Amino acid sequence: MDSSQKKKKIETPTPKSKFEDSPVFNFINNLSPIETVRSIPTVQTFNSLSFTSPPPVFTSPHASFHRESRFFRCHNSVERSKALESLDSTQEVVGGASGEVDLNKDATLEEEEEEEEEETSCGHVDSPPGPGDIVTQVLLDPSGGAPRGEDNASSSEDVRKILDAQGENDTPGCGRLMADAAELLVFRSPNDSEAFGCLVDKISSSERRFCAGVKLTKQNDITKDVPANDNEPLALVPNQSVLSLHRGSMRRRCLDFEVLGKRKKDIADDDKQTLGDNKAESSSKCVVPGIGLHLNAIPMSSKAIKINTRHEGSASVEVQKSFPGSITPVHSQDIMQETLVQAETEAGEGLAVEEETPKPLVFEELNQDSFQKKKRKVEEPGEGDSCKRCNCKKSKCLKLYCECFAAGVYCIEPCSCVDCFNRPIHEDTVLATRKQIESRNPLAFAPKVIRNSDSIMETSDDASKTPASARHKRGCNCKKSNCLKKYCECFQSGVGCSINCRCEGCKNAFGKKEAYLLAIMESKQEEDVSKIQQNSDLPKEVEQNPSSDQPSTPLPPYRHMVVHQPFLSKNRLPPTQFFLGAGSSSFRKPDRDLTQARIDKKPLETVAQDKTEIMPEILSDTPITTVKAISPNSKRVSPPHIGSSESGSILGKRTNGRKLILRSIPAFPSLNPNQ
DNA sequence: GAGTTTGAAACT
DNA sequence: CAGTTTCAAACTC
Numbered sequence: 008m009d010s011s012q013k014k015k016k017i018e019t020p021t022p023k024s025k026f027e028d029s030p031v032f033n034f035i036n037n038l039s040p041i042e043t044v045r046s047i048p049t050v051q052t053f054n055s056l057s058f059t060s061p062p063p064v065f066t067s068p069h070a071s072f073h074r075e076s077r078f079f080r081c082h083n084s085v086e087r088s089k090a091l092e093s094l095d096s097t098q099e100v101v102g103g104a105s106g107e108v109d110l111n112k113d114a115t116l117e118e119e120e121e122e123e124e125e126e127t128s129c130g131h132v133d134s135p136p137g138p139g140d141i142v143t144q145v146l147l148d149p150s151g152g153a154p155r156g157e158d159n160a161s162s163s164e165d166v167r168k169i170l171d172a173q174g175e176n177d178t179p180g181c182g183r184l185m186a187d188a189a190e191l192l193v194f195r196s197p198n199d200s201e202a203f204g205c206l207v208d209k210i211s212s213s214e215r216r217f218c219a220g221v222k223l224t225k226q227n228d229i230t231k232d233v234p235a236n237d238n239e240p241l242a243l244v245p246n247q248s249v250l251s252l253h254r255g256s257m258r259r260r261c262l263d264f265e266v267l268g269k270r271k272k273d274i275a276d277d278d279k280q281t282l283g284d285n286k287a288e289s290s291s292k293c294v295v296p297g298i299g300l301h302l303n304a305i306p307m308s309s310k311a312i313k314i315n316t317r318h319e320g321s322a323s324v325e326v327q328k329s330f331p332g333s334i335t336p337v338h339s340q341d342i343m344q345e346t347l348v349q350a351e352t353e354a355g356e357g358l359a360v361e362e363e364t365p366k367p368l369v370f371e372e373l374n375q376d377s378f379q380k381k382k383r384k385v386e387e388p389g390e391g392d393s394c395k396r397c398n399c400k401k402s403k404c405l406k407l408y409c410e411c412f413a414a415g416v417y418c419i420e421p422c423s424c425v426d427c428f429n430r431p432i433h434e435d436t437v438l439a440t441r442k443q444i445e446s447r448n449p450l451a452f453a454p455k456v457i458r459n460s461d462s463i464m465e466t467s468d469d470a471s472k473t474p475a476s477a478r479h480k481r482g483c484n485c486k487k488s489n490c491l492k493k494y495c496e497c498f499q500s501g502v503g504c505s506i507n508c509r510c511e512g513c514k515n516a517f518g519k520k521e522a523y524l525l526a527i528m529e530s531k532q533e534e535d536v537s538k539i540q541q542n543s544d545l546p547k548e549v550e551q552n553p554s555s556d557q558p559s560t561p562l563p564p565y566r567h568m569v570v571h572q573p574f575l576s577k578n579r580l581p582p583t584q585f586f587l588g589a590g591s592s593s594f595r596k597p598d599r600d601l602t603q604a605r606i607d608k609k610p611l612e613t614v615a616q617d618k619t620e621i622m623p624e625i626l627s628d629t630p631i632t633t634v635k636a637i638s639p640n641s642k643r644v645s646p647p648h649i650g651s652s653e654s655g656s657i658l659g660k661r662t663n664g665r666k667l668i669l670r671s672i673p674a675f676p677s678l679n680p681n682q
Numbered sequence: 683g684a685g686t687t688t689g690a691a692a693c694t
Numbered sequence: 695c696a697g698t699t700t701c702a703a704a705c706t707c
Contacts, residue, residue: 494688
């Protein structure tokens with residue numbers, strides 16, 4: 008420590024003085040306080056601190072936060088850089104003091120972080136607790152934040168001076184570091200306590216993460232420093248939750264296979280060490296690599312959990328946001344690859360987290376009849392441990408029969424499977440099998456239930472009429488259970504039957520297929536009307552929909568949605584499939600099959616045209632540019648089933664939906680295990 | 683807990 | 695692609 012400090016001592020003073028002397032510096036100093044006040048990034052200081060030396064294990068999670076911090080810093084840097092732009096020429100001169108000037112630069116980040124860490128310890132040990140604590144307090148203490156924030160504008164320099172003075176008294180290097188910290192602190196601290204509060208939350212959380220994360224590996228060093236924080240005690244509790252949330256250490260064998268690569272080694276080691284130790288597996292390594300972005304785990308993650316449509320909704324939203332990116336590194340931003348990976352990881356984590364907590368509740372609510380059984384079976388391995396427990400005897404847990412395997416998770420101890428190969432040890436086998444299955448059916452590991460982002464259906468009416476926005480991707484095929492038992496996957500998932508279902512005598516409590524169809528018809532009509540009204544300029548549609556004037560059906564509550572977001576409404580219809588961005592090839596076939604089946608079975612649905620006719624149109628249709636990541640849900644355009652009488656008009660109008668669909672078909676990256 | 687039922691998955 | 699078989703969960707007793 009001493010050596011490093013001395014080193015810094017030597018390095019810092021000179022450039023600093025130079026820099027300070029420069030008029031530009033003065034200018035910047037004057038500006039910085041203002042900027043800093045707004046910048047949220049206070050966190051950064053701690054983030055950087057916290058992630059100073061994360062153990063490799065936490066790479067991904069840390070990375071995310073680290074990046075976050077960077078991101079925030081970037082804001083700062085951006086702001087500051089504006090002022091500093093003129094300094095570019097002088098950068099070199101300043102270069103020596105880059106630690107101060109370019110605090111926000113990524114290149115110096117880690118260094119900086121280390122410095123900050125040292126700084127903390129420095130302040131703690133070498134110098135009077137004051138400085139180090141000040142920083143911490145300012146960052147963490149909201150109460151003190153406001154007043155200081157006011158001072159910030161003018162106090163950045165003051166603080167620094169003070170710190171410098173203190174640092175000089177004790178250890179110049181430290182002082183400088185502290186001064187830096189002070190600078191950061193100052194210009195990061197928000198003016199208003201409110202913002203600061205948020206900030207504090209962030210800080211605390213990040214810090215907590217840091218604490219937890221670091222403590223794991225650097226207990227000696229860090230704990231020493233961290234305790235200095237007044238908030239430490241508070242942080243601890245939430246800390247872990249946050250940690251668990253953001254850290255790859257998902258409760259279990261969650262599906263963050265992205266991290267797998269990083270963890271692979273660990274897994275292997277663990278396997279060797281603790282084959283029987285499923286806890287370890289479950290905690291972090293039971294992820295089956297290559298799973299379709301673990302999304303499949305959403306609906307299937309556990310029996311006990313099943314689908315919580317509401318929650319899944321939120322989860323799905325997250326997915327929509329992050330998944331596309333995560334899966335598209337190839338598609339677009341190579342630059343962002345790292346970020347994407349992170350995003351993906353986060354997405355997976357987020358999903359896992361989200362689904363894990365609430366689902367049980369919902370499921371219980373929804374499936375009271377089976378509650379007892381579930382209770383008996385699941386035995387609540389722990390909330391976080393929403394694990395599947397398969398009981399496979401012959402499949403070796405390498406087929407979709409196995410729920411664990413299907414969900415993309417490794418089997419764990421609670422499983423009663425025999426001759427199980429779905430273990431980290433047999434990762435290769437698992438992956439190979441997965442590939443094989445995926446080659447057969449690219450959507451095999453896709454979520455079985457996908458929630459439609461726009462819950463129009465829900466809003467439109469009561470539950471009976473409006474099945475939950477979530478739908479089973481493929482639909483069920485129940486013959487005898489009437490979709491009232493868990494034999495029915497729709498029911499099991501807590502979602503209503505949809506057009507995709509080929510069930511007989513559907514009485515799904517979550518939504519009957521018929522109701523779904525009716526709703527679709529309604530929405531279609533409304534959509535048509537609205538379209539006509541708004542898109543009267545479109546000759547094509549006008550021509551195709553001579554009957555368009557007919558649809559006078561009262562427009563329901565969600566009409567506006569239809570109007571404003573036509574494609575969303577489309578999504579609603581074929582809610583699910585695309586959600587994951589199924590491979591174009593993959594989903595089509597199923598669609599066709601399903602459609603065909605439906606046509607055969609359901610006169611209602613049988614519209615003269617179907618995929619065969621639709622597809623060309625779709626392909627020919629160009630324009631839709633607005634396809635969102637969400638749109639994938641609408642993989643299958645089913646609405647054709649609207650009243651046959653209206654089929655003509657409907658068809659004509661469906662162009663939108665079709666376009667949407669096509670566009671929405673993203674490559675299904677996640678299916679490829681080895682991305 | 684054993685046996686039956688059920689429907690998805692896998693196979694032919 | 696349709697029909698059959700296999701499988702494991704769900705369910706019943």
